[in-house]
Amino acid sequence: MxxxxxxxxxxxxxxxxxxxxxxxxxxxxxxxxxxxxxxxxxxxxxxxxxxxxxxxxxxxxxxxxxxxxxxxxxxxxxxxxxxxxxxxxxxxxxxxxxxxxxxxxxxxxxxxxxxxxxxxxxxxxxxxxxxxxxxxxxxxxxxxxxxxxxxxxxxxxxxxxxxxxxxxxxxxxxxxxxxxxxxxxxxxxxxxxxxxxxxxxxxxxxxxxxxxxxxxxxxxxxxxxxxxxxxxxxxxxxxxGPVEQALAQAEAHAHLFVHSLLALRTNLDPDLRVPAAPELRTALVFASFAAAGVLALLSRRRWPWLGFAIAWYGLQLAPGNSVLPRFDLANDRHLYLALPGVALALVVPLLARxxxxxxxxxxxxxxxxxxxxxxxxxxxWGSELALWQATVRDSPHKARPWANLGWARHQAGDHAGARAAWECALRLDPGHEQAAINLALSSAASTNADPGCPPEN
Known part of the structure; x- marks a missing residue:
């Protein structure tokens, strides 16, 4: 140029x-x-x-x-x-x-x-x-x-x-x-x-x-x-372990690609769980990995921009979303450096003659x-309360967002709402220590208010 x-x-x-x-x-x-x-x-x-x-x-x-x-x-x-x-x-x-x-x-x-x-x-x-x-x-x-x-x-x-x-x-x-x-x-x-x-x-x-x-x-x-x-x-x-990590990363990559990248939806604390055993979804994710790799190699001569875009995306996600296990399976911020490759794959065909x-x-x-x-x-992101309300909306079956929403409500002076959120967190995960501690230390009177917690499965 x-x-x-x-x-x-x-x-x-x-x-x-x-x-x-x-x-x-x-x-x-x-x-x-x-x-x-x-x-x-x-x-x-x-x-x-x-x-x-x-x-x-x-x-x-x-x-x-x-x-x-x-x-x-x-x-x-x-x-x-x-x-x-x-x-x-x-x-x-x-x-x-x-x-x-x-x-x-x-x-x-x-x-x-x-x-x-x-x-x-x-x-x-x-x-x-x-x-x-x-x-x-x-x-x-x-x-x-x-x-x-x-x-x-x-x-x-x-x-x-x-x-x-x-x-x-x-x-x-x-x-x-x-x-x-x-x-x-x-x-x-x-x-x-x-x-x-x-x-x-x-x-x-x-x-x-x-x-x-x-x-x-x-x-x-x-x-x-x-x-x-x-x-x-x-x-x-x-x-x-390695097998569990492979299953976990199938879930993580599917979430990042479909939910965060394509659907343009963000979530600070997505509700992702490691499957107990390989599922059809897992097989589809690994098949998509293989297909993307083959497509990148086949594109080198005719569409090198596409092959490089695929390689760039995979390379930027590999350090944090491959072999080394992470406590949180996926975070949107790990897509940050992969985004230029995605932009390359979109812009070239759309601006072609x-x-x-x-x-x-x-x-x-x-x-x-x-x-x-x-x-x-x-x-x-304008306040803790708004952030955890949004996270609970997107991950209603995960205990940690409810526990953090409880703290945000407590900080905002809504002690009854805080207790309700901590109770919800414990209903979803009876072993959640911080929610149990916060609830025990709370001096607010018990409430019959609906916490908005999802029904048990």
């Missing part, structure tokens, strides 16, 4: 800034939520730069440094939300710039120059991104993505212009920063290899220039043994729907 004139770049960047600001306007007034208390508010290790320094070495040091800097400037939630929003805007700009690099290598030559901007717009407005932007502790995904996408752009721009100081110098430094935020950034060298391979290079040619990143990755793996990752891995591997006028209308309609849903979702 030809370079964009400066006025076009400025107008495009301003447009992305304005649409993100409009969709996420309510996020700035939101409070800390859920894990924010464990990770930030009640965590003395991020209460200032000196506290952060004393806590090192530790896992995700640069993520914690960002929290410590925020706390040092102001411990209120506003500053955390403002920085998260700025990171998301920067990521949208990076997706636009990186999209032009991808499309130059993978897409038909007659694709309009606006295609990369549409990719950035869909990425910026997808409701699944909300958890990585509005949730203060969701920053682990968005901040890692900032350095990851910047490193990828530097590598591609540097290699194409033979400025190795940019690709192998600056790009490698940015890769190191991404690893310091979140270890799942380790996929970057493979992402660069796949882009080159789907772009027509041989495997040997696709590896060219990746040596510095490979060396850094090996060094980071060695250093992880001294930063507490051994305890992290030990806890993770003890959560469930012959479809272009209709495709632009469909893309605009989709962007408007996403903007409305993201704006509404940010209203849910």
């Amino acid at each position: 030809n370079p964009l004139p400066a006025p076009v770049r400025a107008a495009g960047a301003l447009g992305l800034l304005l649409v993100v600001a409009g969709a996420y306007a309510a996020a700035l007034a939101g409070p800390f939520q859920f894990d924010d208390y464990n990770v930030i508010v009640d965590n003395p290790q991020v209460h200032g730069l000196a506290a952060w320094w004393r806590s090192m070495p530790g896992i995700r040091p640069l993520l914690k440094l960002s929290y410590a800097l925020n706390w040092a400037l102001s411990p209120g939630a506003f500053g955390f939300h403002l920085l998260n929003l700025a990171i998301h805007v920067a990521n949208a700009w990076l997706v636009w710039a990186l999209g032009r690099q991808w499309l130059t290598r993978l897409a038909p030559a007659d694709l309009p120059t606006s295609a990369a901007w549409w990719m950035a717009l869909l990425f910026a407005l997808h409701p699944a991104a909300t958890e990585a932007v509005t949730y203060a502790s969701g920053r682990s995904m968005s901040l890692m993505a900032l350095f990851y996408l910047a490193a990828m752009w530097c590598f591609l721009a540097g290699e194409s212009s033979r400025r190795h100081w940019l690709s192998r110098g600056v790009g490698t430094v940015l890769f190191a920063l991404a690893l310091g935020v979140r270890e799942t950034a380790a996929t970057l060298p493979l992402a660069l290899f796949l882009l080159a391979w789907f772009g027509g290079k041989s495997p040997r040619g696709a590896l060219r220039g990746l040596a510095p990143q490979a060396v850094l990755l090996v060094a980071a793996l060695a250093a992880a043994a001294f930063a507490g990752y051994d305890r992290f891995l030990s806890y993770s591997l003890g959560t469930r 012959g479809w272009r006028p209709l495709g632009q209308v469909l893309l605009l309609a989709l962007a408007l729907v996403m903007a409305v849903l993201t704006h509404r979702r940010n209203a849910d």
Whole structure:
């Protein structure tokens, strides 16, 4: 693609800034939520730069440094939300710039120059991104993505212009920063290899220039043994066995793809359960994995953009949704870095010659729907009460949302409603300790109010 004139770049960047600001306007007034208390508010290790320094070495040091800097400037939630929003805007700009690099290598030559901007717009407005932007502790995904996408752009721009100081110098430094935020950034060298391979290079040619990143990755793996990752891995591997993990991930991927990605529905605490044994649903999910892999390979010659989009999506979800067990089976924020690949798969066919006028209308309609849903979702994040009311609405048969709704009601002064919610949590899970403790400590009089709890199965 030809370079964009400066006025076009400025107008495009301003447009992305304005649409993100409009969709996420309510996020700035939101409070800390859920894990924010464990990770930030009640965590003395991020209460200032000196506290952060004393806590090192530790896992995700640069993520914690960002929290410590925020706390040092102001411990209120506003500053955390403002920085998260700025990171998301920067990521949208990076997706636009990186999209032009991808499309130059993978897409038909007659694709309009606006295609990369549409990719950035869909990425910026997808409701699944909300958890990585509005949730203060969701920053682990968005901040890692900032350095990851910047490193990828530097590598591609540097290699194409033979400025190795940019690709192998600056790009490698940015890769190191991404690893310091979140270890799942380790996929970057493979992402660069796949882009080159789907772009027509041989495997040997696709590896060219990746040596510095490979060396850094090996060094980071060695250093992880001294930063507490051994305890992290030990806890993770003890959560469930390999067969149980495979069944769990079938449920997780089905939820993320169908519910969060396609249906545009968000849920902080989805009600997902590990099947006791393989089911037809499990077989269909694994069959879809195999079919997607075959389609990606078969697309390399004719539709390389499609093959790379599939590979990118799977690669970005693999670190957190594959072999290593997680306590929560699925979270919307793990889709954050996968979204550019999804946008690529949508934009290219819709803007192809012959479809272009209709495709632009469909893309605009989709962007408007996403903007409305993201704006509404940010209203849910506006208070603890609103967030857990929305979560209970979407996961009425799960005890934890009811227990958290009880606490939110208690904080709001609705002690009778709090008791009703905790009773509901215990009805769904008699072993839920926190709900039992809260109910026992509650001094409110018992009530006959209907808690709204779903009927027992």
